[in-house]
Amino acid sequence: MLTIEEKNEIEKAISVMPVRKSACIEALKIVQHHRRWISDETLKEVAVYMEMSPEELDSVATFYNLLFRKPVGRHIILLCDSISCWIMGYDQIRNHLIEKLGIQYGGTTPDDRFTLLPNCCLGTCDTAPALMIDNDLYKNVTLEQLDEILNKYS
Amino acid sequence: MEKPLTEHIREDRRPLSLKEYEKVGGYEAVRKVMKGLSPKSIIDVVKESNLRGRGGAGFATGLKWSFVPQNNSKPKYLICNADEMEPGTFKDRILLESTPHQVIEGMILSAFAIQADQSFVFLRWAYKTAAKAIDEAIHEAYAAGYLGKNILGAGYDLDMHLHTGVGRYMCGEETALLNSLEGKRATPRAKPPFPQVSGLFGKPTIVNNVETLCNIPHIINKGSDWFRTLSLTPDTGTKIYGVSGKVKKPGAWELPLGVTLRELIEEHAGGMLDGLKFKGALPGGASTDFLVEEHLDVKMDYTSVAAAGSRLGTGTLIILDDKTCPVGFVQNLEYFFAQESCGFCTPCREGLPWVSKILSSIDEGVGREEDLKLLEFHTKYLGPGNTFCALAPGAMAPLQSAMKYFRKDFEQHIHEQKCPWN
C-alpha cells in the first residue's frame, strides 16, 4: 500500500499536470525515494494509483536508467564513465571500487551498503573523474580519496 | 570584455538570491516588458539580436519563437531544457547553480514572447545543487509577483514548475524531452509537426536551452545592437566555452563568440599538461566532429566551426592528447551512444551497438581489416536523414572524423593486434 505521505507527494505532482498519467514518472521517483527501489508490487500499487496498467507504467519505468526495478543498496555509487572522466583515468577508480566492494557494475554489496552503477556524464567534466554517491557529487576523485569517501556512508 | 551571463557569479558559485539578483539589475527586463512591451516586440528584438540556440543545434531563437501560432489559445508551454547531458558539457550547470533567477527571468520573458501560460524547467537529475537553487528561486519569484497570476499587475499569468529527470541522454532532444515530461518513454517525435505547433500535450511549445534563455534579459535590457557587438564574428553574443581533458586548467568561461580554439586551450585552459601534445578536440560535446592541429586558429562560432567540418555544438571542448588512445576515446563515445539509443529506429538501435563492438574488438587487439570498412559504412549508414533523430548522426561525427584524422592509429591497432597505448 502506498503510504499517506507518498500519496500526498504524488497528488502534488499530479496537480501540476493536465493529465493524471503524465505524473507517473514523478510518482515512481517518489516511491523510489521512500523505498529505495521499485519492486513489482510497488509498481502495481503505483499503477493502480495512477490509473494505468502495470504494463503502461513499467514501459515507462524500464526506459529510464535511474528508476531502479531491482533491489539496490542503501547507497548508490554512480561512477561517471563518459569521455572526460575516461580520459582522466576513471578506469582506475572503477577497478578500485570493484575490488574494494567486491561487486561488479550493477551489483550490491552483501551488507546492502552499496550498489555500484556506471553512469554517463555527470556534467562536471572540468573536474573529472567524478562520481556521485546518493546526492553527493565528488570531483577530481583520486584513488587515495576513495576509501575516505566510502567511509562516510554506512 | 563583457560577460553578461556570468559577471555576477560568485567565486564559490553560491546562487544569487532574489534580492541579490535584483540589486545587480535582475528582473529589470521583466519590469520593462510588463510596463507595456508587446510579445511581438520581444520576438523582434531577439530576432534582430541574431541569438542562436546554445543547446547545440544553433537554431535562431527569435525565428523559432515566431512559429508559435499567435492566438489566445491556452495552454501554451515554455520549457527550459536543463537536461545537460552531452558528454563533456558542463556549462548550463554553472548558470543553473549560480544564477537561477537569471534562468527564470529569461523564461518569463520568453514565455511572454510566445504568450505561454505554463512553463517547466526540465532539469537533469544529477544537478542536485541546481535543483535546490532553482526550486528556491521559483518560490522567491512567485512570492515577489514575477510568477503566478497577473504578473506585476500587467495581466499576464505564468506558472513555473521544476521537473527533474530520471536519466537518459535522449531527454535532451526537445521532442523526447516533451514525451518524458508527459510521463512517457523519451523517444523522439516526428518533425513536422514542430513543437511550436504541436508540443507538450499537443499544444504549442517552445523548448529553449538554459544558456539561450539567460541571454534574453540582457537583450531586452540593452538591445539587439549591443548584443551584436559582444562577439568577434557575425554570430552574435557571448558563449560559455569549456575545456576538459588533460589541460592545465580545465574549466568554463564566458567569452565573446568567435575566440579561437588555440586561445581557448592555451590561454584559458592553460595549455596541455606537461609532456602532452594536443592531438585533437571535439569542439562542442560528444556528438561533434574532431578538430585537429590545423584547426587551432578556427574561430569558435557556429559558422567557422561548421566550415572546418564540425559543429560548435555546446561549445565545450573535449581535448584528445597524444598519450590517449583515439580508438579508445571513440569507443567510449560510441558505447555511450549505443547505451543511450532509445531503441525506436532500426539503424540507430542496431547500428550503434555494432559500431561499439567493432571498436571494442579493435581496441582489444582482435580487429580485422574489414572492420574499418564496416566502421566507414556505418558513418554513412547512420548519417543525417537516415535515422529518426539526430542521435546516431551525432554519434557518427566523432567516429568519422577520427577515422579521417587518426586512421593510422586505427590501422596500427589492427596490424599490431593490440592497442599501442597500452
Added chain:
Amino acid sequence: MATLYIDDKPYEVKPGKNVLETCLALGFNLPYFCWHPSLGSIGACRQCAIKVFKNEEDKTGRIIMSCMEPVLDKQRISISDSEATAFRANVIESLMTNHPHDCAVCDEGGSCHLQDMTVMTGHAYRRYQYKKRTYQNQNLGPFINHEMNRCIQCYRCVRFYRDYAGGHDLEAFASKNHVYFGRHEDGTLENEFSGNLAEVCPTGVFTDKTLKTHYTRKWDLTMAPSVCHHCSLGCNIIAGERYGGLRAITSRYHGDVNGYFLCDRGRFGYEFTNAPDRVRQPLMGQQPADAEKIVQEVSQIITSSKVIGIGSPRASLESNFALKAFVGADNFYHGVSDDEHELALLVIKILKEGPARTPSMREVEKADAVFILGEDLTNTAPMMALAVRQSVRQEPIEQITQASIPAWHDAAAREFIQEKRGPLFIATVNTTKLDEIATETYRAAPDDLARLGYAIANLLDNSIPPVKNLSNDLQQLAQRMATALKRARRPVIISGMSSDCATVIKAAANVAWALHKNNTQAGIVLTLPECNSMGLAMMGGHRLHSAVNAVINGHADTVIIIENDLFRHNKNDQVEKFLERAKHVIVLDHTPHRTSQKASVLIPAGTFAESDGTLVNNEGRAQRFFQVHECPSPVQESWRWLLQIAREIKHEQMKDWKNFQDVSHAVSLAEPLLKGIDEIAPPPDFRIAGQKIPREPHRYSGRTAMLANIHVSEEKPPEDPDSPLSYTMEGFRGQAPSSMIPFFWSPGWNSVQSINKYQEEIGGSLRGGNPGLRLLEPNIHGVTKYFTDLPEIFIPMKDHIWMVSLHHIFGSEELSARGAAIAKRVPKSYVMINVQDAADLNITSGTVLEFEITRQVYRLPVEISTSIPKGVGGMPYGLPDLPFIDLPAWAILKNTSHG
C-alpha cells in the same frame, strides 16, 4: 490528381496520401515494416527508404522514408536508386544482426513478412560477427505464442494492441537494443483482439498458439474464403485445412466489413470443428448406421409422418431453405425463442421501413459521434467495438488535418490528439469495456435505457412524445447527448438484441430517425445474436412455440432439426416435453448437444469449413462462404442431406436440385428479401482462362505422400460441384474475383501483407469491389413512423431481482466455446447483483445466492457490482454450464435473511 514521377516515369496519383502506400498501390515492391494501412506511419523501421529529388536537374537527391512523406504534385522520387536500394538492404542487415534465423522451426516461416522483405532487398551476406542478444519469452495465454528473440522492434504489436485495439497489457519495455515487447509478467493477453498480433507482427514473435498444436505451413494449407460463424457481423475469414482438420483462421480482408482484423472468438473459435466428440457418424436410435441406410430410413419416416422442420440461426440460408422447402413453408419453424424472433423481425422492420441506413463497420469507424444503447459490443459483436474505438478518433483527426498533419501520420496525430476523443455515449445495464473511451456513460435497467433513448429522440424531434418523470440529471444527460449527436456529421446509433428488450431497440431507432430528419448521414447499427439470425428472420418461419404446440397437440409427429440445440433457445422443460412427444426426432448437426442426444436419427452435418453457404450479417449483407475441404465421409452439408432425401422421396419442389447453386438459386427466387443471393459469387462453372481457382498455393507439398500410409497411389482429388474452386494447387494463378479469394499471395509477398496487391487502393476496396450484397436498404421516401411505446420507470421489487443476460465474448456463443483454447477463457457461471442489494441481503462476493426464475431454482455464486443498477441482476448468457433462461425476468430471491 497529382503527377508523381517514380524513376522518371509519371504516374497520376491521389495527392495527400503517403508515398509508400502510393507506390504499393501502383504495384511497386517497396519493403516496409512499421507502417500498416490501419495503423499509419511512424517512421521507425526506416525500411521504406527511397530517394527524393528537388527537381529534374537534381541527380543526387536525398534519402527519405516514403511512409512519412506526403505525395506532392510533380514530386520526383526513385525507388531503384542505388543508394536507396543499398540503404534498404542495410536496414535488413541491421535487423538480422540479432534475428535468430530460425525460420526452419518458426511458425511464421513461409508466410513471414520479414522473410519476404529480406529477399526483396537482396540482403544475403552476414557481416555482423558478434553475439546476438537473447530474451526470455512469456506465456501469454491460450491464444498467442511469444518468441521475442525474433523481434525486429517495428513497434507494430503495441501500436495495434494498445493504440488501435485499446489493450493495456502489452507494451514496449526497456530501451536501446534491448527493447522488449510483452506483458509486465507472464499471463493471458486480455484484449479481445490479441490474435491479430499474429498477423500484425511481421515475423514470428507473436504466432497463433492453436495452430502450433497442429502446425502446418501456409503453403501446405488448403484454403477457402469463408465467413466467421461466431457472431452476427460476418467478418470475412480464410480457413485453412490439412489432413482433414482446420488448422488456422486468418482474416480475409474486406474493405467494408472487417478490414484487416478479426476478434479472438472469430480467430480461435474454429477449434470446435476438430473436436473429438463431433458428430461424424449417422446414428439411428443411438446405433451407427451407414449413410445410404439413413437416407432410406429417413425417407420412410418422412413419407409416413406429419413432419415439421426447425431451422437455425447458425445454419446457412441454403440449409435453412432446403429444410423449409422440404417440409413446406407452413411446417417450417425458425428455431429461436419467440422473443428473439420478434426482436429480429423488429430489426428488419427498422432497417427496411425506417429512413436511416445501417452503416458497414468501416463506416462506423468513420462515425464522428456514436451512441450505444443497451449493447455490450465487446462481448456481443466484438469487431463492432473495435470499429467504435476508431470512431472516437474521427473528430480529433479532423482537427489534425486542419493543422496540416495528414491523418496517416500516426506519430504526429497521436501527439496532437493526446487524450482527446470524439463523442461516444454508452447507456447499458452494466459496465462495458468501451466505457474507458466514452464521453459519458449511463447505467440503468433496460426500461430506463429505453426512456433515455426516447428522451434524446424527443429533444431531436419534438414530434416524438416527451418522456415524463425524467430526473433532472437524466434530462440534462439526454440534452448533452442530443447536442453532440446533432452536431456530428456522421452520427451512428448502435443497439442490438442482447438487451432482450424491444423498447431499447425502438428507442435507438427513434434517435436515429430523429437525427436523420436533419442529417441523412445518420445511421443505425443493430446487432443480432448469431451469424445468420438476420438471414433466418428474413426467410421467415413460424414461432418455435407453435412447433412445440404442433407436436403436443398432435398436428405433427416428426421433427427435423438442423444445426440447432433447442435447449439454447427455449425453456428446457418445454423442449424436453416436445422432444419426448415427437415420434421421430431427426437432427442434422456437426456438434453434439442436448438436442442431438435426444435424436432418434442423428445425421452428421458439415461444419462451415465443410460446407458452402450464405449468411446474412447484421448489416443485411449476404455473404458466401466456401467449403474448405470435402466433408469427411459420411458427413455431408445439411442441405445436401436434405437434397438426397428429397430425391429419394421424389420431393416435388426439390427433386431436381443437385448442387449448391440450385438451392441458392431457389432461395433467391422464393424469398423476396433474399433476392440475388445466388449471384454474390461466381457460379460453379465459372472459369478464368478455362481454369478453376485453386484452394492450394502452388507450393503445396506432400500431396503424393501425405496419405501414403493408407494407400501408396495418390487419390484422385475430390471434385467440387458447388463452386469454381478446385481442391488442388492446379488452376488459375492470378487473382480470383474478390468474393472467392482463397488466400492472399503475390510473387515475393508470401505473408498476409500481400493484401496490398488485391486492393484498388491501399486500405480501400478489393479489386472488383468488396464482396457481398446488401439486402436491406432504408425506406428514404416513406413517412417516418416513430415508435411510441414508452416504458415506465423501472422500480425495484423487494425480494426480487430483475435478471438480465450478460454476454461474454468467450462462452456466450455455442460453437466457439467448445474449442480448447477458448474454453480456457470461458468464465464460470455467476449471478451479478448491485452492491447495495448485496449489502441489504447481507451477502458477500462468492456467496451462493439461491433464486427462482419461472419456477426454476438456481444457485450461483455472487459477483458484486457497483455499476449494475439497484434491483437489477445479471446472469451470463449461454455458458455451457447454464440452461436457457428466458430473460429478462424477475428472479425471486430465496432464503433472504433481511427484514
